[in-house]
Amino acid sequence: MKKIAWITDTAAQLDDAFIQKHDVYVLPLSVVFSDGTYRESIDLTQKEFYDKLREAKASPKTSQPAIGEMLALYEKLEAEGYDSAIALHLSSGLSGTFESAQSAAKMTDFKVYPVDSKIGSFPMVKMIEAGNELLENGKEVEEVVEALKGMTAKAHLSFIPSSLNQLHKSGRVSGTQNFLSNILNIKLVITFVDGITVMKEKVRSNKRAKNNVTEALRADMAAGTVTEVAAIHCNNAVDAETWKNELLQEFPDLKVEVVQLSVCVGVHAGEGTTGLSWLAK
Structure with a gap:
């Protein structure tokens, strides 16, 4: 059985138990306040964010993971012996993360399959669960990717x-x-x-x-x-x-x-x- 990694971003809001169980690597989205940029779940907790949001005079902006960060992760996964990765990201209608993943995938020899979830949050969690189950049942990566694309409509x-x-x-x-x-x-x-x-x-x-x-x-x-x-x-x-x-x-x-x-x-x-x-x- 091939060794497949899952990649997503913090829009999915995965807990540690889920990350460990399903072998998921999470790229952080960022929030840009006037005093700097904060990576979600790393530099800023939920409580800290809402505390800052209430006090902010200007509305913060959001920022996607950098292509360099994606490439570094892909290289790390290849070095750890993964055959490929499925990268399920926040809807391309809300963020450029999916497009960045597509660009990054073309810059590396490591095989990455970017998938546009066309949504965020809970459905992304369920897609990873379903996709992982398909892999465990012997489906090829390409079949799983197509199944994920079909799930976006549901x-x-x-x-x-x-x-x-x-x-x-x-x-x-x-x-x-x-x-x-x-x-x-x-x-x-x-x-x-x-x-x-x-x-x-x-x-x-x-x-x-x-x-x-x-x-x-x-x-x-x-x-x-x-x-x-x-x-x-x-x-x-x-x-x-x-x-x-x-x-x-x-x-x-x-x-x-x-x-x-x-x-x-x-x-x-x-x-x-x-x-x-x-x-x-």
Whole structure:
């Protein structure tokens, strides 16, 4: 059996146990504040990020891993005896990480298969799990890569920013839109469509926004294609736990996890954001 490595980035938010179990190497995304650049999960914890975000006068930016960092990892994997690597990265609609991986792969003799997840967070975790299972069952790397590409169309992630303040700071909405949303309690439902985030709905009240997201889950549940869901959040575990419990009341057999989103999502969506994510079968 060939020795295959998995590569991803911190958008997947993998824990140490998962990294060890599935032989995953994680490249950090970065956040650029006025006082410097911080690598996610290395230079900056989630708590430290949100503390800095609240105090920041200017909205921070996000940054992808450097090609040199990717090349160094590829060379390291080759030296350690890996035959090849599958590099599953954050959607190319949000970051240049996938394109950088493609460029880096052409600069080395080590065989790397970059895959655009067309999403972030929980579905990336499930893709790595499924891909690893295919490898263990004797599938060739090329077959696994094609299977992963097929999974991207079945991945879902929708979120509801707590307010539009951070979207305004990062230039995504105007000051007028932000003001009116706060006055009228308008909530946005943002979802992934073919790798990019789009505003799906604009509704009054958080309850209506949550129901809009849950309706998409209900449709896939009715088709019998979902067994696991993540209640995702940006430093808002309390509301994510509440949503988890609401889902379990409606779907007692559903496995629901509470998952923290990458701080790079927090840069744009803002603290307090909640949502749901899953990968349909």
